[in-house]
Amino acid sequence: MINNRLQSCVIIAGYFAYLVLGALVFQALEKDAKAKQENIILRIKESFLKNITSFSPAKVELFVENLMDAVGKELRYKQNNWDFSNSFFFVGSMLATIGYGNISPKTAGGQLFCVFFALFGIPLNIVFLNHIGNMIAMLCERLAKWLYEKGVQKKTTRCLTLLFFLVMGILMFLCLPSAVFREMEGWTYGEAIYFAFITLSTIGFGDYIIGKASYNHYNHFQSMLCIVFW
Amino acid sequence: MINNRLQSCVIIAGYFAYLVLGALVFQALEKDAKAKQENIILRIKESFLKNITSFSPAKVELFVENLMDAVGKELRYKQNNWDFSNSFFFVGSMLATIGYGNISPKTAGGQLFCVFFALFGIPLNIVFLNHIGNMIAMLCERLAKWLYEKGVQKKTTRCLTLLFFLVMGILMFLCLPSAVFREMEGWTYGEAIYFAFITLSTIGFGDYIIGKASYNHYNHFQSMLCIVFW
Numbered sequence: 492m493i494n495n496r497l498q499s500c501v502i503i504a505g506y507f508a509y510l511v512l513g514a515l516v517f518q519a520l521e522k523d524a525k526a527k528q529e530n531i532i533l534r535i536k537e538s539f540l541k542n543i544t545s546f547s548p549a550k551v552e553l554f555v556e557n558l559m560d561a562v563g564k565e566l567r568y569k570q571n572n573w574d575f576s577n578s579f580f581f582v583g584s585m586l587a588t589i590g591y592g593n594i595s596p597k598t599a600g601g602q603l604f605c606v607f608f609a610l611f612g613i614p615l616n617i618v619f620l621n622h623i624g625n626m627i628a629m630l631c632e633r634l635a636k637w638l639y640e641k642g643v644q645k646k647t648t649r650c651l652t653l654l655f656f657l658v659m660g661i662l663m664f665l666c667l668p669s670a671v672f673r674e675m676e677g678w679t680y681g682e683a684i685y686f687a688f689i690t691l692s693t694i695g696f697g698d699y700i701i702g703k704a705s706y707n708h709y710n711h712f713q714s715m716l717c718i719v720f721w
Numbered sequence: 722m723i724n725n726r727l728q729s730c731v732i733i734a735g736y737f738a739y740l741v742l743g744a745l746v747f748q749a750l751e752k753d754a755k756a757k758q759e760n761i762i763l764r765i766k767e768s769f770l771k772n773i774t775s776f777s778p779a780k781v782e783l784f785v786e787n788l789m790d791a792v793g794k795e796l797r798y799k800q801n802n803w804d805f806s807n808s809f810f811f812v813g814s815m816l817a818t819i820g821y822g823n824i825s826p827k828t829a830g831g832q833l834f835c836v837f838f839a840l841f842g843i844p845l846n847i848v849f850l851n852h853i854g855n856m857i858a859m860l861c862e863r864l865a866k867w868l869y870e871k872g873v874q875k876k877t878t879r880c881l882t883l884l885f886f887l888v889m890g891i892l893m894f895l896c897l898p899s900a901v902f903r904e905m906e907g908w909t910y911g912e913a914i915y916f917a918f919i920t921l922s923t924i925g926f927g928d929y930i931i932g933k934a935s936y937n938h939y940n941h942f943q944s945m946l947c948i949v950f951w
Contacts, residue, residue, distance in 0.1 A: 590924035592822050597928075602915040609922055685832040692839055694820035697927060
């Protein structure tokens, strides 16, 4: 029992230490890249403002084209802010193979580190999730034992525990988060369910991301917790 | 043997039929949404061109802000083109849980369909990949048998087949695609390896996407084939 608890602590602490370490490295590697991106947008704006005197619809067209290309390709620069909470969110969603893609490493060093970090991190994430799964299974066993001791038949016990975890699972992992995200992000219920499903299935398109509406640290850490619990 | 071949054909044909069906439905559902998005960008441009007479740096700032918000949030509209090849690419990368996110459903109907489509499609994709895995394993066994019949020792045979598939795997799934993508997309070798890894691990940030550089159908189908073989 004590051995089990120790193992549990080591796995959880190790996982989070790995996440924090990764977040710090990405932050260090990518901070300069962000400044460079902001510079590119600044330059586009400046060159546009200089050309104000000779200014035609065709030029506006070109300007819009350039800007959209820059923003669409790689410079979603507001979200590309590598502070610690963003960096941690990035690392966590990467190791779960969700990969929203709202931020991603732009430097060659960051990309190389990303490959090696995920190479060991994804198996570690699987071990971690496996551990959480085992803990839930143990809880399930205890519930079954408790019911059995109360005099419930074996077959009914099995059905009841299965039903309990099915309902709890759907509530905790689909309905409750959807309701929370709906409130926090101002999404419709359909959008919230869609987001929850796309995240849980590890597809992670990145079209809906938590913490975008009210972009602050508090929100971000809250979101991180949700994802880790998933 | 004939039974095996029949099963193989059914799985492969079923998988591709499911993909084509999904691609067609998404195309039908999302075509209108694309037109709406183009309208929004058109309106932003028009209102800007109307205000040309009273025009200040602060206004340009606001315009850039609005446009970037629109583009960054949901309107990466050039890529959001639901023709058949894009739709097929979207469906394939979703079922592999890669989820690049370069295109994603915007309508409520599309999002709802996405959830149900993936709910059955992801397991189907796993069955399909499992089948491909089994075929590779059978190939491996045949190679081992052939070597054994040639008089090679059992231990050496095992080592050789393992080495052969390791080297072939790294070549076929990492080095070769990286080289091809590098040539096709004009990426550095590091970027190409990064893309290959992010795709294979099903993270799929969507920061690098094949077929963006020379955006044509030929390229897209080629890319689809690469992904399916992965």
